[in-house]
Amino acid sequence: MKSTWQKFQVRYSSSPSSKRWLARQDRDQFVKKAQSQNYRARSAFKLLELDQKYNFIKPGSVFIDCGAAPGGWSQVISRKLLDIPTEETNTNLNSNLIIAVDLLPIEPIPGVNVLQGDFTNISTQQKIKELLKGRDADVVVSDMAPNFSGQHFIDHVKSMELCESSLNFAEQVLRSGGTFLCKFLMGESDYEFRNNLKTKFDRVRHEKPQAVHRKSTEGYFMCLGYKK
Ligand SMILES: C[S@@+](CC[C@H](N)C(=O)[O-])C[C@H]1O[C@@H](n2cnc3c(N)ncnc32)[C@H](O)[C@@H]1O
Structure with a gap:
């Protein structure tokens, strides 16, 4: 096969x-x-590196993975949450909840609830909330990227719109102390977005994992300690 x-x-x-x-x-x-x-995508190694540094993929967590296709990040989360050998943590396994959403279809991944739809639509966000069944999320990650136009400014603006949308949603579902991670394309307004994040989280870091191509303007905002 x-x-x-x-x-x-x-x-x-x-x-x-x-x-x-x-x-x-x-x-x-x-x-x-x-x-x-x-792994379905090389981007899996970006999340692995960030988790190694910040250790935010923990058993018993509620995870929302936005822009998840083809599923590299969800595989990382699923493997770390489901392949836990010690009995001590087995009690937490049932409380894991992973929700992956993308415009594109995602082939099934063990333990992952897959949704297809535009994340920026209220109806898609409503479906995510239904899957949460009243639980708060521990972590919201977004690796969403716009279709590249080739014009940096336009791509930057579209990317920041996706960041705003994921932050807006994260503010509705994250628990106090929760984690938010989002991809952005560097440009004029990322500074303003970062300042906004700083008002909402205890720690905000700009990260560029090794798996991001050297010349790429892609970066990640790693945000810890949501101040609900
Ligand atoms: C870089 S890929 C994500 C790779 C993924 N993290 C992985 O490891 O497999 C970016 C994804 O964002 C998705 N995307 C872009 N805009 C979106 C939107 N409005 N709603 C949902 N997904 C979106 C794209 O369809 C694409 O699959």
């Missing part, structure tokens, strides 16, 4: 630009690691 990566290669290998992109992927150490560890 073909892996998700192999199916992707077959589907997108026809045009010259796709060929160049695929050649780059073949040279990329994180792509290789993702393939060997059976």
Whole structure:
């Protein structure tokens, strides 16, 4: 049976630009690691690195993963929350709740509730709230990225809109002390967004994990200690 990566290669290998992109992927150490560890996306290593530093993927947690397709981050969360060998933490396993949402379909992942829809729509957010069944979320993560136009300013603005939307939602569902992580594309207004985050969280850090391409303007805001 073909892996998700192999199916992707077959589907997108026809045009010259796709060929160049695929050649780059073949040279990329994180792509290789993702393939060997059976992660659906190299981005899994961004979340793994951030979790290693901040240790926020904990058993018994309620997680919301926005912009989750094809599912690399949800795999990381699921593996860490479900593969817990000690009896001590087994009591927490039933209380894990992972909700993954994306515009695109996501193939099933153990222990993950998948929703397809536009996260910025109230109706999608309502569906997430229904799955929460009145529980607060411990962590909201967003790796959402707009369709790139190639014009940096436009992409930056769209990315900040996605950040605003995920923050707005996080404020409705996060527990006090909860964690928020969101991807953004650097530009004129990220400073303002960061200042806003600082009023709502105890600690806000700008992170650029190793798996982010060196020349990329992509960054992450890691926010700890939500002040509800
Ligand atoms: C970089 S990918 C996420 C990769 C994912 N974290 C992983 O590890 O597999 C960005 C995703 O954001 C999604 N996205 C962008 N805008 C969205 C929106 N308004 N609602 C839901 N998903 C969105 C895209 O469809 C895309 O799948």
